[in-house]
């Protein structure tokens with residue numbers, strides 16, 4: 001769910017919203033605060049907490065979501081913990097177009113809810129599933145507010161949030177109520193917990209459905225979920241809320257090309273189901289897998305090949321990064337991820353995992369589900385361990 005841009009509907013908006021032309025996540029910075037640096041004078045430490053996650057599976061793993069509670073008394077809702085955005089928004093009883101089968105928050109039943117009075121809308125650059133974003137087809141209309149938010153039993157008060165008051169029909173298939181942004185600058189409930197002494201990192205275990213036990217750990221790492229060492233790489237240090245690493249090159253089945261062996265910025269987004277590369281990179285990767293992988297003009301940006309051929313194609317994609325130690329390391333997408341299932345317009349044609357988009361490049365769940373990942377806000381680094 002890369003937050004592509006946010007569009008102001010009514011007045012009274014933070015100035016950061018005005019610069020929304022840039023195709024970067026983190027535009028709803030009115031709700032974000034920079035994580036305070038840990039202080040030795042903290043009176044107490046909060047301990048890490050685990051939040052079990054459920055896999056939204058429709059033939060392939062799409063998104064992982066878990067419970068949080070909002071308000072007083074607490075109302076349980078479900079959210080995707082989305083490293084590609086930075087704010088908390090969820091469906092509310094104010095939303096007539098929210099047709100998804102997920103709990104809606106009723107602000108009139110919460111004694112701690114404070115209406116912020118601002119209306120805005122946000123448009124996501126990637127949606128749920130693998131279908132491309134066309135125009136504004138992933139758009140939410142929001143009303144600002146604050147309330148108490150509890151995640152994994154850890155409570156924060158006066159958390160900035162947004163009630164969804166209108167949504168495009170693309171969201172109606174979601175089995176969850178909303179999205180909790182988990183950008184590289186702590187915001188919302190996470191910033192509040194860090195201020196209360198929680199360590200400023202979280203771990204994600206986004207497993208395939210067949211493996212199960214998916215989990216978010218806030219304030220730490222669940223070392224029972226992986227065996228090998230963690231390899232860390234530093235964010236480029238632009239102070240952005242995007243979880244970006246610089247890749248030095250991409251190989252497919254052990255081969256590379258001049259297009260693929262160049263340096264590129266990749267955004268790590270737990271809210272994007274698959275992979276997004278620019279068109280030249282996408283086509284260079286597919287050319288090394290099969291010349292018969294072709295664009296599907298019915299869905300711009302997508303590619304596919306006959307379903308009866310796809311499972312036999314080797315398609316191991318190694319993406320190379322540089323660890324904090326200076327050594328190169330690969331994150332690898334196995335061949336089993338190549339197919340993301342049949343296209344709606346032609347079920348004999350199976351969609352392949354990379355969508356072409358020319359203004360940002362994203363590593364999504366196709367890769368993340370093969371690693372335990374550590375999102376270290378305090379040290380501005382990402383860590384990976386084989387599972």
Ligand SMILES: *[C@@H]1O[C@H](CO)[C@@H](O)[C@H](O)[C@H]1NC(C)=O
Pocket residue numbers: 052053054065066067076
């Ligand atoms: C969320 O809470 C509900 C109700 O307690 C429970 O049935 C469900 O399994 C929980 N979901 C997850 C992902 O933990």
Ligand SMILES: *[C@@H]1O[C@H](CO)[C@@H](O)[C@H](O)[C@H]1NC(C)=O
Pocket residue numbers: 251252253254255318320328329330
């Ligand atoms: C990364 O993958 C490429 C292509 O398979 C391989 O040549 C290279 O040795 C790998 N690098 C590391 C550090 O494993």
